[in-house]
Amino acid sequence: MSSVTERRSAGEWLQLAIGGAIVAVMFYPTVWMVLSSFKTNRELFRDPFGMPSTWRWSNFAQAWEQGGLGGLYMNSLIVTTVAVSLSVFCATAAAFAFSRLEFPGRRWVYRLLLIGLLLPPPVVAIPLFGLLRDIGLLNTLWALILPGAAWSLSLTVFVMTGYFRSIRPDMEEAALLEGASTWQIFRDISVPLVWPSMLTMAIVNTINIWNELMFALLFITDDEKRTLPVGLIRFFGRYSTDYTMVFSALTITTLPILALYFLLQRHVIAGLSATAMD
Amino acid sequence: MAAAEEGQPAPLATGGRGFVFVLPALLLFGLFVLLPIGSSFWLAFTRWNGFSPPEWVGTANFERAFRDTIHLRSYVHVTLYIMGTLVVEVMFGLVMAVLLNSDRRGFGLMRGLFFSPMVLSMTAAGVLWTFVLDYRLGLLNATLTALGLSELTRPWLAESSTALISIIFVSGWRFAGFYMIIFFAALRRIPRNIYEAATLDGAGPIRQFFTITLPLLRASMMTCVLLVVTGGFAGFDLFFTLTNGGPFHSTEVPATWIIRPR
Structure with a gap:
C-alpha cells in the first residue's frame, strides 16, 4: 500500500514540473485564441502575447451576427441530436439481437455491419451524392443525419455487442420465465442494463458527427442549412484578414463545448477509455 | 460449471x-x-x-489514376503522415500517460487540459492553427522572434518543405490526448505489486518501463496503431482546412484528391 498523503519526493516534483510545462505549452494556443478574440487587429499585431487593453465583448456580438452563428449552431444541434439518437437506438437493438437472440444469418449480418470499421467515408462520397440526389434528400439536413448515423453504426454495434456479451443474461432469463415478450425484455431490462455503454457511445458519436466536415461540405449548398464546421470555414474564407473577428467566432463556437467537457470530464474520459479497451 | x-x-x-x-x-x-x-x-x-x-x-x-503522379504522391504523403502521427500521437501519448499517471493533486487537471484539444472540432483546430502558423502574426513565429531565433521564422504552411510536417504536428496536438487516455486507462489496470517486486529486485524506473509497462500495454498499443492507420487514411479535415492539398500538391492525400474536380 502506497499512501497518497506522503510528502512529495524530488522525483515527483520533477514529474510535476515536466508534465506541467508540456501541458502548459499544449494548452496555450487555446488560451491565446480566447485572449486574441478580445483584441483589435492592430493590438494583435503589436502585442501578440499580452492581455487585451480593453475587453471588447462587442467582438462576439459582431461575429455572432455577421457569421450567422445562431443558425449554424441550430443546424449542428439538430443533425447531431437526431443522428446520434438514431444510431445509438438502432445499434443497441441490433446488438441485443446479436448477443441475446438466435435467428438465421445472425453471424453473417453482424460481420456485414462491421464493414464500416474498415472503410473511410470519403470512399463513398460521390456515389452517396448521386443517391441522395435521386431520393431528393440532397441539400436537406437529412443528407447529413442519415449517412452520419449509418457511418457511426459499425463502431456502435461493435462496442454495444461487446458490452452485452460481457453481461450475463440472468435478469433477462428471469423475465423470460415470468412470461415477458422479447420486446418487453429489451425495453424494460436490457436497455436499462446497458445504459452506461449507450451513453458512452452517444458521447463518442456526438464528437464525431458534430465535427463532420466532408459530407457537410458536399451535400449542403444552402447557406441556411450549413452546419458549424462548414460555416466556420466559410466565415474564415470571407474574413481571413479580419483576424479578431475569426478569433471571436472560433471562441464562441469552441468555448461552450470546452466548458461542457470540463464539466463532464470524468464521464467523457471514462467513456472514451472504456470504448478503447473493449 | x-x-x-x-x-x-x-x-x-x-x-x-x-x-x-x-x-x-x-x-x-x-x-x-x-x-x-x-x-x-x-x-x-x-x-x-x-x-x-x-x-x-x-x-x-x-x-488514368495510376498515371496521375499527384494521385500516386498522395499515397506517399499519407504514409509519411501516418508514420509521423505514430510518433507525435501514439508515442507522445504513451510518454505523457506514464508521466501524468499519478494520484497526486494537480495531475487530474493536467490530464484534463492535455486531453482538451480533442473536444475542439477539427475545423476549429485547423483555423486556430492557421493563425498559430501564420507568417506575419502567427504565435509560432512571434515566439521564435521573442527567443531571438528570428532566422527560423517562415511561412510554415505555405512552404512545400514544411507544410506536411506542420500538419503532422497539429494532428499530434489534437490527438495525443486521446492516445494518452487509452494508455492511461491500461496503465491503471497493471497491478501495482508487480512494480513493487521489481523495485525490490533493484530495477530502476526506466528498466521497469521497458520490461513491465511496455509488454503489458501491447494490446492497447495494437488498438492505437490500428486507429492511427485507419484514421490516417481517412484523414481529410486537417488537410482541407490547413492547406487543401497545397502548396503545389505537397500535402495532397487520397481524401483531398478524391473530391478535387478535374
Whole structure:
C-alpha cells in the first residue's frame, strides 16, 4: 500500500514540473485564441502575447451576427441530436439481437455491419451524392443525419455487442420465465442494463458527427442549412484578414463545448477509455 | 460449471422474428453505406458525369489514376503522415500517460487540459492553427522572434518543405490526448505489486518501463496503431482546412484528391 498523503519526493516534483510545462505549452494556443478574440487587429499585431487593453465583448456580438452563428449552431444541434439518437437506438437493438437472440444469418449480418470499421467515408462520397440526389434528400439536413448515423453504426454495434456479451443474461432469463415478450425484455431490462455503454457511445458519436466536415461540405449548398464546421470555414474564407473577428467566432463556437467537457470530464474520459479497451 | 459459464448463454428466443431487431440498423446501413460502396466499385469501371447513364469503360479509369503522379504522391504523403502521427500521437501519448499517471493533486487537471484539444472540432483546430502558423502574426513565429531565433521564422504552411510536417504536428496536438487516455486507462489496470517486486529486485524506473509497462500495454498499443492507420487514411479535415492539398500538391492525400474536380 502506497499512501497518497506522503510528502512529495524530488522525483515527483520533477514529474510535476515536466508534465506541467508540456501541458502548459499544449494548452496555450487555446488560451491565446480566447485572449486574441478580445483584441483589435492592430493590438494583435503589436502585442501578440499580452492581455487585451480593453475587453471588447462587442467582438462576439459582431461575429455572432455577421457569421450567422445562431443558425449554424441550430443546424449542428439538430443533425447531431437526431443522428446520434438514431444510431445509438438502432445499434443497441441490433446488438441485443446479436448477443441475446438466435435467428438465421445472425453471424453473417453482424460481420456485414462491421464493414464500416474498415472503410473511410470519403470512399463513398460521390456515389452517396448521386443517391441522395435521386431520393431528393440532397441539400436537406437529412443528407447529413442519415449517412452520419449509418457511418457511426459499425463502431456502435461493435462496442454495444461487446458490452452485452460481457453481461450475463440472468435478469433477462428471469423475465423470460415470468412470461415477458422479447420486446418487453429489451425495453424494460436490457436497455436499462446497458445504459452506461449507450451513453458512452452517444458521447463518442456526438464528437464525431458534430465535427463532420466532408459530407457537410458536399451535400449542403444552402447557406441556411450549413452546419458549424462548414460555416466556420466559410466565415474564415470571407474574413481571413479580419483576424479578431475569426478569433471571436472560433471562441464562441469552441468555448461552450470546452466548458461542457470540463464539466463532464470524468464521464467523457471514462467513456472514451472504456470504448478503447473493449 | 466453469465450462458452462464460459460458453455462449442460450438465446432468449430463436426464429426469424429476432431479425426485426436488426432491421432498422441494417436498412440504414444498407442504404447509406453498403449501396454506395457497391456502386462506387461498379462506377469505377464506367465513365459517368453524375447525370447521364454510366458507360462501361473497363479499367481505363484505373490506368488514368495510376498515371496521375499527384494521385500516386498522395499515397506517399499519407504514409509519411501516418508514420509521423505514430510518433507525435501514439508515442507522445504513451510518454505523457506514464508521466501524468499519478494520484497526486494537480495531475487530474493536467490530464484534463492535455486531453482538451480533442473536444475542439477539427475545423476549429485547423483555423486556430492557421493563425498559430501564420507568417506575419502567427504565435509560432512571434515566439521564435521573442527567443531571438528570428532566422527560423517562415511561412510554415505555405512552404512545400514544411507544410506536411506542420500538419503532422497539429494532428499530434489534437490527438495525443486521446492516445494518452487509452494508455492511461491500461496503465491503471497493471497491478501495482508487480512494480513493487521489481523495485525490490533493484530495477530502476526506466528498466521497469521497458520490461513491465511496455509488454503489458501491447494490446492497447495494437488498438492505437490500428486507429492511427485507419484514421490516417481517412484523414481529410486537417488537410482541407490547413492547406487543401497545397502548396503545389505537397500535402495532397487520397481524401483531398478524391473530391478535387478535374
